[in-house]
């Protein structure tokens with residue numbers, strides 16, 4: 001590896017890091033090795049053909065940005081793909097240097113023509129430089145469920161008639177990673193690609209604050225304000241970040257009034273409802289309530305399944321149904337975490353050239369999901385309880401209704417509820433796909449028996465001690 005290539009790639013990584021979530025950054029950019037620099041062409045080595053395609057499909061714009069800001073407007077990027085000698089997993093890898101652009105790489109069936117990052121159409125250049133909208137965030141890719149129905153349909157109404165519905169401002173709030181950015185950018189993309197020529201601008205509050213601070217430092221606050229007052233659709237993400245920033249809030253107040261009076265659309269996101277936003281001026285908060293406030297919840301199981309299916313379909317990757325269901329049952333925190341697990345699973349399968357199956361999914365989950373790693377897990381509870389009652393662990397998941405097995409199963413469900421963060425649905429799933437109402441019934445029965453049956457109570461307390469001694 002040349003030290004020049006290394007220095008250029010490190011510079012690129014610094015740019016990329018600012019635009020890509022941490023987990024995706026370490027999954028997709030850390031394994032890349034810079035190979036050589038010839039003129040303004042940097043060659044990077046990637047672990048597989050799939051890896052190359054993934055980078056091209058998902059990170060082409062950010063790669064382009066990184067290369068251009070490091071090597072200038074004539075900068076180019078070429079890939080070298082590590083190939084598997086003899087197609088055997090035990091053989092060492094050898095490196096070949098197919099030049100993207102000169103010798104196109106074979107593509108996966110149905111995949112779009114592979115392109116160098118520098119051949120992309122100018123529309124993408126535009127979103128990076130101007131609207132800041134990610135073209136992948138559309139209504140089409142945003143799965144609908146009970147969790148987001150109101151916000152999604154309000155968003156769609158706004159996208160159809162920006163500025164003239166009563167949903168102005170539209171404020172979308174919800175916990176981390178539940179799809180706020182995706183939804184508001186989908187609105188932005190819909191308007192931008194619509195028949196009218198609207199200037200849509202997406203900006204994070206953080207960026208808005210920094211731009212404002214810079215404009216004060218450089219003495220051009222007027223051009224800052226003029227710029228924002230020209231926008232037709234202003235989308236500001238994570239508005240809670242304005243808390244305590246009094247001067248920025250004052251400036252935003254004027255911009256808000258100007259846009260609203262001129263029937264321009266304002267779209268905001270926040271991590272909590274307006275009433276809970278601390279450190280924001282009352283006059284701003286009251287304006288946020290003028291339009292519509294809609295919340296996003298964690299998608300339910302069926303919606304999570306649909307999100308995974310859509311994501312995998314769009315990547316042209318097949319995952320068996322039992323793996324999809326396992327992921328959807330187990331990751332019930334937020335959609336970003338769900339996507340993180342999917343990405344790790346795909347990357348792992350690709351790097352090690354193995355099929356995606358339930359066993360692989362379980363291994364990946366162990367490394368990622370905190371409560372499985374740090375606390376007593378359902379597997380461990382099942383093993384401990386079945387040993388205690390001297391039955392087979394599989395019986396806990398089986399259909400059998402023998403009394404001693406039913407009791408052991410109920411006790412194991414009771415502890416799964418007490419010791420893990422799994423939802424009732426997820427617990428039911430780990431016990432042979434039972435319903436969440438079965439888990440509620442089990443917990444109730446164990447509580448009742450503990451009150452009336454001393455032997456049973458002693459057994460449960462005994463088991464509790466064993467489980468508490470365990471630390472993963």
Ligand SMILES: Nc1ncnc2c1ncn2[C@@H]1O[C@H](COP(=O)(O)OP(=O)(O)OP(=O)(O)O)[C@@H](O)[C@H]1O
Pocket residue numbers: 141142143144148174175176177178179180181182183238271307335336339
């Ligand atoms: N309903 C959905 N359908 C498809 N993808 C979704 C959905 N909800 C969320 N996602 C995906 O989950 C990921 C996280 O979403 P997003 O970044 O929009 O969340 P957020 O609420 O803005 O998070 P933060 O609070 O960190 O800003 C994105 O990749 C997004 O595409």
